[in-house]
Amino acid sequence: MGLRKRPVLPPNIGFILPTTSIRYNEAAPRRTVPLNYPLIFKPTFRDYIWGGRRLGTVLNKPIPDEGDYAESWEVVDHGEDQSIVANGPEAGKTLGQLVNEFPEDLFGSKTPSATFPLLFKFLDANRDLSIQVHPDDAQGAKLDPPDLGKTEAWYILDAEPGAKVYVGLKEGITQEDLAKAVVEDKVIASNTTFRLFDWNRVGADGKPRQLHIQESLDTIDFEKGPVQPQEPQPTSDPDIERLVTCD
Template sequence: MSASDLAPTLPLLLETRLTERVWGGSRLKQLGAENGTAPIGEAWAVYEGNQIQNAPFAGQSLGDLAARFPAEVLGAHATGSRFPLLIKLLDCADWLSVQVHPNDEQAAQLEGAGELGKTEAWHILEAEAGAELIAGIREGTSPDDLKAAILRGDVMDYAERWPVEAGDTVMMPAGTLHALGPGLLLYEVQQTSDTTYRVYDWDRPASAGRALHLEKSAAVTTTNRAQPQSSPPATPGQRQKLTACPYFVLERLSGPELQSDTRGQSFHAVTVMAGEMTLVAGAEQLALKELESVVIPAAAGAYRLSGDFKALLSRLP
């Protein structure tokens, strides 16, 4: 039996995938090869297509490993063998399109069997003065008025804007109208889904891949609002819950030292937000730099983090 046939119990260091976006900036280019002047909007830090960088599973994808060893990678709280979360870093130099995501039932109905909805959460890492985002619909708007506004292209008359600062967290249930504004760098955790319905795109050309989806948007958008929430300062050496939903829990971590344990229940996906971190789990020791990500399999059990760092952790509830 080769080493790669053994069940994964040690941390999995992941390669990040950079994605060009018309609204992107330059703050994420440090994570990949030189991309010239193309704006980088997204860094896909933890997702099923990530390649593992460290032995013995180097070169394999996170999704393939989870499918082969669901209990060991995903944990007892998982409901299938597909890696269930997608974690991104977003650099917003301009407004993203105003959009909405379906829930699981709507996604299967509108896109086909097996398609998942998308509930997501944002944690603001950096925010320029005056930065804002759109999250939900203004109070007092009826569902009928909202649907009519979407279909005629007037949804911005009903969109709720919020000012945001570094450290704010926003839970975005499926069906909530939303858009990120310029001057934001943020962490996003979501269900493993890329189903997006674009409602308004700031009058950009409707080029390939940026078409509007008014009928589907009208069918799934709710009148909910999603107000940003601030959190108290992080406590050194502690895990601090920022937000939670039926799909994931998002926590904030900080050094100089932190002991934790997956207990076989869920993987822990850790992304270093600032500083440097040393992770020790069993016989494995990994040094992680700013914006690098690692998945600690559910079967890993106890582990220790040390260093002058700040990090975010996503896991199953």
């Protein structure tokens, strides 16, 4: 479930992660001092070929002076990709370290987790993204190495005239129909993203980017028809809207 409140954030700060103030049992192998202040993380950037400069010009992110940048990762705990705390007594620690030291403060007592399960990012889609599909948890567990599934929710902050989002399939499209519509290429898994089509463009090395045709076809749920945008829903608090609910 995603909720949106309207806080005032410091300059260059995109996300603040609130925590609880639960204290642990003194015998537990965890920290007994609570993690009871809002966490601010340093963003990290990805220079994918479809990015631009708006992460800096619009969101005031400290991207490098040269090159195009597609994503600003605000909160991440995924292997070697780690958010670094920028404020308070835990400054300099990774989110993964905090998960190990303060599991109940981050998740509550009912939801233990080995990693922080959400990834928050800003995107600058200056050019077309590749057509992709992401596996669910069951499919992600079969990868080598295994990984979590990837359920996405996008909140569009700004769009130029004529901008489009392609999502879902037309009703009645089968796996065979889709297979005929794409060009076969070498199939290599890329974490939890399978690239179905990339507009016949090349990467920074001058070579066509790898496609994952069969994995994409195996992952797509062909029973789902057209997908429609979801409107924010009100809650009992007039300052909070529900953006998304996910199983």
